[in-house]
Amino acid sequence: MCIFCKIVKGEIPNQTVLEDENFLxxxxINPARKIHVLIIPKGHYDSFDVIPxxxxxxxxxxIQKVASKLEIKQSGYRLITxxxxxxxxxxxHFHFHLIGGEPVGKLVR
Incomplete structure (x- = not known):
């Protein structure tokens, strides 16, 4: 069982930002910016390539609800998978990193 599935089952503690019946x-635990949230489906999907x-x-x-709760919709944020x-x-385990709360910088090309 992957670490995110263990978090969903309550076997590993986390600092929940928002949760519903399908997502967490x-x-x-190692934030890249002031706000760094992981967003996962509660069901296990290996990656974006297999998510229905x-x-x-x-x-x-x-994800839009999470951004609203964190009050970063106006200032902006970055989503990464x-x-x-x-x-x-x-x-x-398919997941997004939502980072923001401060400038995240430009992508290097």
Whole structure:
């Protein structure tokens, strides 16, 4: 069982930001910015490549609620998902990093 599934089951504590029946948002234990939240589906999906479109639709609405709760919709934020080892995915459970609360910088090209 992956670490995020253990968090969903309550086996590993977390700092919950927002939760509903399908999704969980919690603070990253090693934040990259002032606000760094991980957003996961409660069901296990290895990556973005296998997530059903209807789950993504619901997850979009949930992410918007998280941004509202954190009061960063106006100032802006960055959403990141990593896919596979070449994409930098470290935990094999689909998730987004939501970072903000301060300027996050430009992407290097």
């Amino acid at each position: 948002a919690f603070n990253d 479109p209807k789950i993504m639709t619901a997850m979009t609405e949930f 990593n896919i596979g080892s070449d994409g930098g995915q470290e935990v094999p």
